[in-house]
Amino acid sequence: MNNAFFSEEHQLFRESLRDFLQKEVVPHLDKWEESGTIERFIWSKMGEMGYFxxxxxxxxxxxxxxxxxxxxxxxxxxxxxxGGFAAAMWAHAYLAMTHLNAEGSEKIKEQYLAPSITGEKIGCLCITEPFGGSDVAGMRSTALLEGDHYVLNGSKTFITNGVYSDYLVVAAKTDPEKGNKGMSIFVVDRNTEGISATKLNKLGWRASDTGEIAFSDVKIPVSNLMGEENKGFQYIMQHFALERLIMGVNAHARAEYALEYTLDYMAERKAFGKTLDRFQALRHDVAEMSSEVEVIKTFNYNVAKSLDQGEYVVKEASMSKLMATKIADEVIYKCLQMLGGYGYMEDYPLARMFRDSRLGPIGGGTSEILKEIIAKMVIDKKEYKPAAK
Structure with a gap:
């Protein structure tokens, strides 16, 4: 079935990437999970391989x-x-870098995008605020024009790569009286005076640095404005579809991996004289879980195909994230249960996966917010349109 989406070249790429991750990343993961810091050398290696x-x-x-x-x-x-290592990589490549590529000037692309592709520079996207959460329009951070620079004040939270990144793509209101129509996007160097970051202690995603960032009279050159002034909200909405699809794909992939691991375990683990995969109740659970994962995976592939063809897939991507993260949580919960006491042990992969997966229905727009967005499109016939070029 997957031949409809993946070519032989795709498969060769998958094999090469899987081999790279096993050799270059996996040996360090436990250390990075413990320290909460991903060492810089791997960013360079990822860049050298072209993955960014x-x-x-x-x-x-x-x-x-x-x-x-x-x-x-x-x-x-x-x-x-x-989940933490994965998040650090895709937040850099598909959150921060997406804005650089779509809205950045030629100068910004040369100064930030090119070294981001090589892994020389790491980026983060700063939208969520302590008092805003999923309410992007309600953000309080301001960037007010004073002469040849903007002065940025405010705070952001739950920012992946928020502590160790080299630059920040920041959303702030340049005309607060206009609400969401007065928001703009900037790229800001980490070493700019007035920026401070605090590392947050998370339930999962422990290898990634997630930060709360404060901006106090941060001076941003006018040339660091990305796109048009006051069009920031449109730009953010434009790229949310990609972020939601990313989290949907992440969800089906981790659920699929959890099932594969659990099936191997069940084939070896014996109880009452037979392996666990011979018990009908467990077999039927596996049948149901496998079906759910296959359905959401195929849906995600179709959404990815539409996105690749230039379609605006905000409804489908929202559905992807909503359903895939829900299914992944349920599947991983059941898989952990099937391992019994071993599932609860940190020496087995399900414990970490269980913790990491829980962020799926929260990050990038909570499931509750997504349900309302989808309801507006399905019930109220609301149309979300891409930002005007």
Missing amino acids: GLTYPEKYGGLELDTFYTVIFLEELQRINS
């Missing part, structure tokens, strides 16, 4: 490949069982 530039223009060092290379990138990152 899969979809970006050749002009800046990218490969200009189709969306299914990104799908493979996301799926394989989930198979090494560190």
